[in-house]
Structures are given as structure tokens and as C-alpha cells.
Amino acid sequence: MNLLTVLRVRRLLPLLLVASRLAAQAPTAQDSVRMASYEPREVMIPMRDGVRLHTLIFTPKSQTGDLPIILNRTPYGIAGARASFGGSIAELADEGYVFVFQDIRGRFTSEGQFVMLRPPMHRKDPKAIDESTDTYDTIDWLLKNVPRNNGRVGMLGVSYPGWLTVMAMLDPHPALKAVSPQASPASMFLGDDFHHNGAFRLAYGFEYAAMMEGGKELTPFQFDKADAYSWYLGLGSLATVNDSVFKRSRPTWNDFAAHPNFDAFWQREALMQYLDRVTVPTLNVAGWWDQEDFYGPIKIYETLEPHDTKHLNYLVVGPWNHGGWRGRSGQTLGPLDFGSPTAKYYREKIEAPWFAYWLKDKGTLDLAEATTFEAGANAWRRHDAWPPKTNVTSRRLYFQANGKLGFEPPRDTGRVFDAYVSDPNKPVPYRARPIKPTFGAGSTWSTWLVDDQRFVQDRPDVAAWESAPLPEDLVLSGDVVAKLFAATTGTDADWVVKLIDVYPEDDAKLGGYQLMVANDVFRGRFRSSFEHPQAIAPDVPQEYTIDLHTQSYRFLKGHRLRVQVQSTWFPLIDRNPQTFVPNIFAAKDADFRAATQRVFRSKGAASYVQLTVQNPPLVP
Template sequence: MTIEIHRLGPGPLSPDATQHMVRMRDGVRLATDVYLPAGSTGPGPTILTRLPYDKTGEYTFMPRVAAWFTARGYTMVVQDVRGKFRSEGETLLFVNETYDGYDTIEWITNQQWSDGVVGMWGDSYYGYTQWAAASSAHRALKAMVPRVTGTRLGELPVPAPGQRTHDVEMSVHRFYPLSMFHDRDILEWELDWSRRPLADAVEEFFQAVGSRSASYDLWFPHPVRLRRFPAGSPFDAPAVPVLLTLGWWDNCAPWQWSDYRDLELRPAWLQNAFLLLEAIDHENNSHFDPAAARDESWMNRYLEPAAEFFDVFLRGEAANIAKVRWQLANSGDSTFRSATHWPPPGVRLKELFPHPGGTLQSGSFEPEVEESWIHDASSPVKSPVRDPFAFLAELPDERDLAARPDVLAFTAEPVDEPLDLAGPVRVHATVGSDGPEMDLFARLSDVAPDGSTHLIARGQQTILDPGLSFDVELDLGHIGYRLHPGHALRLTLASSDAPEFIPAPGTGEHRWLAATTKTNHQRVRLGGRTGCRLTVTVL
């Protein structure tokens, strides 16, 4: 089998920046671009971004971001992380970002254009590098804006000792080290997710490219838990003012919500934490305008909240920034609402119960019954989008999902007046399986009068040795969403979502090593005291 690989190397250096090779404590030099504001007359605050996607590449358009921030009077520093593009060192996920972040900040503070005040900004992995730098407790780091990210970003799901549930493995978990972190460049190639075993295709890729991925080998077949924060947890470091930006449709949002729960347990961090909750996906497509061009107005939407935050915490300007700003998707009004905390004041919990016959009602029933479905990894439930990171760019109609025999669907009566959801969504269920493990996927959707169906929230868990009866709570994340009159809520339950998630083979074998599959019979309890229930938060 021929594997086609497209290698994407560094883009041309920006004429607006000066590149420096900044030496780290072990002698490795990292390629670092410095953008100075026009007409600068003295030292000032600096915004630092450390990323693995090429500091001059088209994907993250850092020269455009730098031009936007320098126009606001900030110096912008953008760096290729260790082992990527123009930087020296070994290409290895996560483990070098703490001390490389500290050393880069230290270098910045010794430059004549720096006043010793540094903020950090960026999405995804370059949001993670901010948390890594914060864990180093450098005195100059005064504010950060980690967007659509998390301290556990990309962490391979491994059950804790004694636990029988964990996150479902995403295909990107092991593919990311084979594309973004294989070597210095980005390697674009397609893995046939229907092939078994998947690991054989990876070995063919290594032969084709002529090298192996250190990060993949550390995670396969038996994952090594990487030491992401060698200086200690960032939440145990001195608190830094932080603007957490989360997207309602961001597939990485669970990691950032996990961080926020950790922050809530630490008074100093909680006092300095601010939430910006947007109707976006991971690639910053908006539910209000999913097809928006990356023009000036889009850049303003993307960067303005960060600039306002930096104006306060890097420059000391007087401004009142709300603790929580959030968008109500599907409302026709993209302006941000403000709140003192999340969920906002005045919410209540609403419970809905799946009933036999596919209805979703406000009351349970007696006696309890079981509904069942079949999980077949050789013919899994298909993921609705090609790129889950850009979910809103496709915004698929998911009406056909309910017609599948391996999906249970429960639909409520249409609402008579607008129903505003604002807060967490949960599913409690008692499930069982004749297989050695069970994946449970739940999706909450908006069903329009014409039958078109669009995702509101989702969650999933792997259950080890579920047996005949296992109680599970699925976290479907948080949402701000308006359900219009005539529309209805729908809950679907299934055991696969491929290829976004690697389907359980049904045999209990490693998902990347299994050569065969086995059909499993899954069940969920309805009615009675332990029957399945959906809990939404209503404004």
C-alpha cells in the first residue's frame, strides 16, 4: 500500500520581524521572531506565543496576529517550540515546555525593548505552553490568555488504578505525534481508519517517511505518562491573571473545563480567573457565522478580548472586566452576556427521562425496562464531520443518526416558547454489555420542525468490564443555546463515533492492535429509580 505524504516546512521569514536563536539552559537554541511596535520610543510590555505549527506559517498566521498586537503598542514575540521548524532540539510532545517557557521569558526581560512585563496568548498547543510557563513561576509572567486548550490537552486516556471508566480514545491522540510532532515539519497524510490492525499502517508510514516518531513510541503500545510539568502543577504555582476562552463546540473543551474545576478549588487562582465562553469550535468558526472569512472583523473578534485583558493586567489600565462573558448560541444575538459566575445566576435544573418508544418526557415511569442495541466495530456509527476541530464549518444535519439500528433515539415534545440552556448537561444511566468493555456516546440535539437535527452538546465514556449493570454519569460539557418554539430536544445513545474516536473492537484487545472484531450487545435501563435521565441547565 502506497502512503502519500505531504511535507509542510517553514514558511518564509516575515519582513516585519527579527529572528533570534534564543539559547535554552541546555544549549539548545529556539527560533524566535520579535515584532516591535511602529514608532516605539522605549521599553514596553511583551506578548509571547510559543507554538509548534510554524511561527511564519499560513495555518496560524502569526505575522498577521503580530501586526494586530503591535498596532496596539505591544511587542510580539513568536517562537517555534523545541524540535519544530527552525528550532533546534528533539521533537517531543509536552515535556520541554515548562523550562523552555521560563528561559524564553527570562531572555525577553533582558532585552532593551522589554519593561520586564510579559503576557502569553494562543490556542490549543500554544495555550498549553502558557500553562507550562505558568508552572515555572517566572516573576515576569503577569497575564495569559489560553484559548481552546487545557493542561491535559491531548492526554492519552488511561484508567486510574481502581477505576473502571475513562475517556474514549480519540483518533487524534496517537495520530497527532504522527503528523504534527513526527519531526520538524508538519506531515500531512491519511490513515485508513477502517484497516486492522491500525498499528500496521503506522509501521508502513514509518518506512515511507524513513524515521520514527519518539512521541508515538512513548505512547504505543504501553503509554508512558509524560512529565508535563516538571516544576509542579501550574495550579500550585503563584496565581496569574488568566482569561480562559472556551468554545461550546470545541472538541477539546473538556480539558479546559477540567482546568476550571481545578481553579475553583484554589482561591488565589479563582480570584484571578476570567471566563470567555464563545459559540465557536476549535478552529474559531462561529455558530453565528460559520463561513466567515478571516478578515479584519474576524481578527477583531478573535483578538479584541485578549487585548482588553492585557491592557488591564500588563499596562494597568482601569477597566471593569466581567468574571464571565458568554454567548447564547442560536439566539440571533452574538453579543456577550455578563455574569459574576458560571453557570449564571437564575438557572435551574430540568430533568428529562427517555421512555420506550423513543420519547423524552419530564417524568419517569414504572416498572423499569431495558432497551438494547448492537455495537459492531466493523460497521461503526460514522462521525458526522470530516474535521471535528472545525465542526461548525460543516455543521451537519444529523437527522439520519436516529434511524440507525445501532443508535437509540429519544425525542421530546416541541417547546412552545424559547428554551435557553445555560450551563452543564449531564446524562445518568445504568448500562450493561456482554462485551469486555463498552463505549457510551450521548448526543443532545436540536430537532427543527422540518426534521433537520443539529448538535447542541455531547459526551462519551469507556466502561471497563461493564457486566450486566453499571452506573455511569456522562458529562456532556456546558452550553449556552436557545431552543426556538416548535423545536425539540433529542437524546441519542450509541457505542461508536468513528473515526473521530477509535471504536472498541469488542474483543477487549488494544484498539490499535486488534485484527478482528466481535459484536457486542449493549443495554440501558429506562424507568424506575435507576433509569436513564438527562439533566439540562435552564436559564
């Protein structure tokens, strides 16, 4: 099974984890009644090439009129679909639909060959098949064979099923009237699961390959150390992985090692090239603290927006991790309490009315172009565009002398900088040690983005700048971008930038807590091109633009803003040798060398984080 295959399989795992958390909660009496109120029917639906796909159809036992169909296609298995009626789709089930769940081609008991993230077919080839044609053929069969349907179909899914929903949009069946791609990836090299800006996500990529290609069972990799950080560091160069661990038995790892740049292999799965029209009403959904696919849904919405001439493309972003809106409540994430059950609100007030409007002509569409949850204020906000185009101001948060951070530009001239020594043999951990495995019993991977960042504040290889306490609330409402002027004594470097909310020391619950609001990593070799990496000239300041994505967040009065910059983030991100080599997966241990990193803050080379600020802030 090659990497493209695994990428498609991988889309199941987050949903399995969400499902397991929901299953751990005993169903309520209402859940049990709801689950029992639908009658299942199992069928094999033929595709245009004769391949048959395993499908479960659930019809309300008390159906009194024609109903729309809601379709979910997945590579993760549909045997436990009934349980979702008591949890993740409860509000839709109460509204009343015919629900259809389908194993995609080549998965479980569906026939045919599975291809991970199967690229869309050539539109002029009538014999070609892809996920779009399989969806088309499925809908066509359902309309002809499911009694008392009203001729309309909706589709939704999270993660890989979200990507399948996007595929259905490309050349949709005329009966497909509403779709909701949720946490869909858009590029596995530029910003989603396996890489961010070309930097390899080591712990996730290694453990996913080990689990998915280790046999028929999904068995997490068994570490022989309690701290995964120590285990990964003990590997040495990634060139040793096949010799010491995988023995070349994991095709996915082999593909990682063979394609370290944004070549044709990665380009063919990047979604943006296919999104050249809006064909059906689309509700894009994302979570601000999605540890796997935040880049994807935002990029999909942004790419579709210039083609949205009929105002059919919408966005919802809430205070969730990956798939968190499908959980029972969504009121908390790690130590954060958002003051209300945000997941239930989304499903009840946004998702259910959305599908009822398009599939049943029910009610009016009282939905803003973009609906975001503003953490800090703990309030939902409505926008006529995202990022907002009105009542916002771009402000630069400059790095200043003595670790200060402020909105005043630097006045110093000359070679003024802050420096730290980055040693890839002593990398900065991405969370407090001991670090647990990404998958398996006891994993807390799903909440690491809200971890307290104080665990690195005294490390000499982490540079930090912090503001004075805010005299009033400061509200982010749009894009966040870091601009670094930096130099290295090496010939390659990673730059990790974090924007942090520092709680007051006297906060009753989270005194002194340092919460990441935005962050990302950029691999310096790709500063000019993701396709053609280049060595960095030593000791020469370079300008780096690092997209920290987008946010709707309120820094409260009395809180401080903090920016951290570091060059290792381990083992979330693999170690950059800091010596340029053509392929880091083939680096030798001797290539890993300490380097002095300088971040400039002079008048002519001012480093800063650019914020999009709501002006004036809305009432909390």
C-alpha cells in the first residue's frame, strides 16, 4: 500500500478516536430511543464499471412523507453507523432523513481497488472512475431504489470523509443539493497531517505508518521508553529508521523518504487545483485548535470564495480540536471552558437548519457568510466575509529590546538582534515531558495545542518577547502572519513561531497560563520554492514570511501577548540538521550541528507579528 493509499486510510483514524470517546459515554434513554427508531437495510450498490460498494441505508420507522437523503462515505468502516444516531448526528436524526453510510471502493466489504486520495479523473474521459463518479452513481441508485425519497441529497463528513465530500462537489449529481466538508485536508505537504511548510511531522507520520501498515489490526507502535521524546532522539538520523525499525516494511515511510520536496507526488494530491467552481451550497467547518487539519478547511473555503458568484460558500470555525464539533458538548478543551456546549450549538443551530433549508425548504437561511467562535469573549460572531474586510485594522507587534513586545516600531539602527543557540542533538520538546505516544491508550495528542507553554520559557534555545499588560481588550479577527528577519550560522534552519496569550498571575483558575493562540513552523530551505530547496547563506539575514493562519480570539484586559521563536519542536517536527543536505531523510549523524540563530529587530530589519485586529472590539 503506497502513501496515497495510506493518506486515504488515515482519514478514518481521527473519527475512530472521536467515536471511541463518544462510545465511552453511556447512551441516554433518548439516545437509545433515537437509535431504535431507524430501520437498517444493507445493499451492494453497483458503480458504472461494475464494482459494488457496501452500503447501509437507515430509514425512519415512522416515516410519513417523502424525505431527503443524507450520505456519508468513508474509508473507516460503517459497521457501527447506528451508534451515531445517539451522538454525532443526533440533531439531524431528530429532524428526520434517510441516512446512508457507504464503505468507499476497496475498503472493508466494498469491491474494487482502494486508492488513497484518488485523484479526480479527466473530465472528458467517460470511462474513468474516481470518488466523484462513485458518489454520482451512488446517488443515482439511491434515488431509484429508496422508496419515498424527495429527490434531494445532502452529504457531510469529517477528515477523510470531508475530503470525499469535496470530491462529490467537483462534478455533482443534480440531486446533490447541500454539502458540508468538515476538517478536510487540502495539502499533505503544505499544511495538513504530514508536513507544515515542508517540515516533516515526525511523531504523527512515523506512528501512523507503523500502525496502518503493521498488519490487519490497527495496533499502535509499542515504545520501549516511557518518554517518546527520548525514544525518537535515540533513533539518531532518520536514515536509520528502515535499518533499525521498519526494515523497509512500511511503504508509507519509504514514500516519505523518497519525496522530501513538493514534487509531483505531493502536488497531485493538493486539493486547491481542483476547486475552480462552486457547484452546490457548501458549509465548510473547522476547529481553531485542530491538531491535524486546520489548514485544509480554511484553504478550501478561501479557494472556493472567488468562484462563489451565487453566495453558496459558507464557513464555520469553532473552539474545537479535530472533529470536536461531533462530540456531545464541546464546552471544554483541555483546561479551557468556553462557557456553553459549543458542539451542540453548532449541530442544533447551524448544521441542522442548514440541511433542513436546502433539502426540505424549511425555514429561512439565517446564516452569516462566516460564523466564528471568539474564544476569550466566549461568543459566536457573524461576519459578512472571512477574513473580515470592514472594521478591522492591521497592526504590527514588534520584537523590541530586553525581551519586550509592542506596537511601536524599533528605532535602533545597525545589526541589532536577539540570539540563541539551536542544537538538534538537544531539541526543544513540543510539549512537557514525558511525551506520550500519538496513538494508543492514554494519549493526549488531541489537546496538545492548548498545553501551557511555560514549560519552555526558561530554555536558552527559545527566544521570547512579551508585552506589558493590555490596557483594554484586543480582538483578533482575521489573518496572523509572522515576518522574521533572521540569520543562521548553519546552512539550513527551521523557524517556529508561537503567538501566546499570557494569563494574569492572579487568575483564579489559570494563573500565569501561556495559551498558544496561533503557531506554525517553516523550513528555511523552502524560503524561495517548495519544489526546489536551497541552502541558506551563513550569517546573512534572510526575510521569512510565516503564515500563522487565521483567528477569532479576544486577549482580555490585563493579559499579556507573548511571541516565542525557536528552531526545534521535537518530536512533532523532525530535526533539521542545520547543515543543508539534499534529503534530510538521508542525513548522517555528523550532519546534525549546533548553530547560532539571530532574530533581528532593527529599524531596517524589524521582525514582527502582523495581527488583524477588530476595531472597535465587539461587546464581550
